[in-house]
Amino acid sequence: MRATRVAVVGGGLGGLTAAALLVRGGCEVTLYERAKHLGGRAQTSEVEGFRFNLGPHALYRGGAAMRVLGSLGVKPQGGIPGEGSYALRAGRLHTLPRGAVSLMTTDVLTLAGKLELARLLAGLPRIDVSSLARQSMREWLETRLSREDSRALVGALTRVSCYCADLDTLSAEVAVSQLQSALAANVLYIDGGWSTLVDALEARAREAGVRLELSARVESVVHAQAHEAGAGANPVAIHGHAAEARVYGLRLADGTVHEVDAVVLAGSPGDVASLVPGDAVLAREAAEAVPVKAATLELGLSGLPRPEALFALGIDGPWYVSVHSASARLAPEGGAMVHVMKYLGGADAEAREAELEAVMDALQPGWREHVVARRFRPNLTVSHLLPGAKSGGLSGRPTARVPHVSGLFRVGDWVGPEGMLADASFASAESVARALLQTQHLEPRRAVGA
Numbered sequence: 486m487r488a489t490r491v492a493v494v495g496g497g498l499g500g501l502t503a504a505a506l507l508v509r510g511g512c513e514v515t516l517y518e519r520a521k522h523l524g525g526r527a528q529t530s531e532v533e534g535f536r537f538n539l540g541p542h543a544l545y546r547g548g549a550a551m552r553v554l555g556s557l558g559v560k561p562q563g564g565i566p567g568e569g570s571y572a573l574r575a576g577r578l579h580t581l582p583r584g585a586v587s588l589m590t591t592d593v594l595t596l597a598g599k600l601e602l603a604r605l606l607a608g609l610p611r612i613d614v615s616s617l618a619r620q621s622m623r624e625w626l627e628t629r630l631s632r633e634d635s636r637a638l639v640g641a642l643t644r645v646s647c648y649c650a651d652l653d654t655l656s657a658e659v660a661v662s663q664l665q666s667a668l669a670a671n672v673l674y675i676d677g678g679w680s681t682l683v684d685a686l687e688a689r690a691r692e693a694g695v696r697l698e699l700s701a702r703v704e705s706v707v708h709a710q711a712h713e714a715g716a717g718a719n720p721v722a723i724h725g726h727a728a729e730a731r732v733y734g735l736r737l738a739d740g741t742v743h744e745v746d747a748v749v750l751a752g753s754p755g756d757v758a759s760l761v762p763g764d765a766v767l768a769r770e771a772a773e774a775v776p777v778k779a780a781t782l783e784l785g786l787s788g789l790p791r792p793e794a795l796f797a798l799g800i801d802g803p804w805y806v807s808v809h810s811a812s813a814r815l816a817p818e819g820g821a822m823v824h825v826m827k828y829l830g831g832a833d834a835e836a837r838e839a840e841l842e843a844v845m846d847a848l849q850p851g852w853r854e855h856v857v858a859r860r861f862r863p864n865l866t867v868s869h870l871l872p873g874a875k876s877g878g879l880s881g882r883p884t885a886r887v888p889h890v891s892g893l894f895r896v897g898d899w900v901g902p903e904g905m906l907a908d909a910s911f912a913s914a915e916s917v918a919r920a921l922l923q924t925q926h927l928e929p930r931r932a933v934g935a
């Protein structure tokens with residue numbers, strides 16, 4: 486019985502994870518990445534000794550990424566943030582409520598707001614999110630909290646845990662489960678940056694035999710209608726329906742065609758649609774996907790004017806600033822690596838660098854005299870799809886298996902019913918591997934789309 490031949494298109498965290506899991510399960514795997522290097526949005530660049538992720542990156546300690554990395558023997562190293570945290574309102578810092586004492590002492594909430602928030606947070610772990618998929622986070626806040634100040638605070642916590650400012654669209658199922666995860670297990674800032682995760686996954690993939698092709702842009706998936714594909718191309722029953730088409734190869738930008746049994750697409754919804762030209766379902770999914778965006782200012786400083794002030798979260802606006810090097814090794818000795826961010830979305834879809842500088846002025850007045858390196862990025866895609874209430878939350882996201890094309894799968898932070906951000910990329914990679922490996926043991930070649 487020969488191994489199932491799988492091509493993975495995309496060498497970010499999702500594609501690398503899928504490749505590593507599949508090769509370990511016995512598939513013959515080639516991964517194609519159009520860039521010169523692996524990592525996608527999990528890249529880290531070194532500037533003057535500072536390790537800049539592509540905007541602030543934090544790994545959810547209770548999420549799918551930790552589980553899947555663990556199953557591959559990768560144990561991320563780093564630190565848990567939390568000290569020196571403030572709430573930012575009207576340009577001024579206030580104590581950020583993080584526990585009973587700070588909740589009682591902060592002046593960012595009224596007494597009535599404090600009591601309401603305390604009640605909500607005490608019951609949060611027990612909330613069953615499954616019934617909240619079609620309710621927006623705004624609606625949920627309005628039904629659960631009567632005070633403007635407590636709503637604003639939970640809105641800010643939602644922004645920081647989902648990276649999403651559009652609470653009118655975001656499904657409450659997603660927002661509340663992210664809050665539950667963040668409050669129960671917190672996050673990890675990674676020593677050396679997220680490229681260390683990429684390096685570890687690359688090493689696992691190579692050791693197990695994945696062929697990695699860099700600077701290799703895939704142009705299209707070669708597929709055929711089931712009845713056209715010739716001998717051995719039996720249509721495969723999927724949930725009782727015959728798949729309309731099946732995959733049998735890949736065409737690269739250099740014109741070469743590679744025959745495969747299954748293809749895993751690990752790019753954006755737009756990438757997936759363009760790789761399968763003429764597919765109306767994939768084109769519609771790409772057109773309908775609303776991305777989650779952010780503007781970021783990355784700063785490498787020779788030191789901090791206020792070493793005890795490490796984090797601030799906007800309460801009356803979509804602001805975030807965090808000294809990542811206080812929790813993880815990301816700066817040279819004595820230096821500080823700081824991420825400032827504006828969550829974009831809803832009515833507020835743009836950012837000026839000066840707005841982010843003003844946030845830094847509030848946390849670290851005098852920071853400009855310490856700048857060694859800086860990088861402003863006005864419009865980054867944090868995640869390719871905002872799981873909205875209208876589409877049913879997480880279960881409304883496209884499935885990992887492309888139902889109407891046998892042998893075609895996808896992976897990413899916009900795919901499948903589990904997790905947000907990188908957690909979704911890892912979870913969808915795991916589910917593709919599970920599906921393909923299960924069917925491989927039944928019958929390679931014909932069963933890849935079953």
Ligand SMILES: Cc1cc2nc3c(=O)[nH]c(=O)nc-3n(C[C@H](O)[C@H](O)[C@H](O)COP(=O)(O)OP(=O)(O)OC[C@H]3O[C@@H](n4cnc5c(N)ncnc54)[C@H](O)[C@@H]3O)c2cc1C
Nearest residue numbers: 495497498499519525526540542543703752897906907910
């Ligand atoms: C500012 C910012 C902050 C973030 N913060 C967090 C955070 O705190 N926590 C968290 O969990 N996540 C965070 N994320 C999200 C996280 O970075 C992504 O979810 C994750 O890296 C996505 O990995 P991926 O492999 O699914 O996609 P990508 O990293 O986008 O990789 C896709 C790859 O596919 C390649 N590709 C596409 N088409 C082709 C083709 N035709 N041929 C060959 N190659 C192709 C691309 O070049 C790319 O390398 C953040 C993102 C940003 C931008």
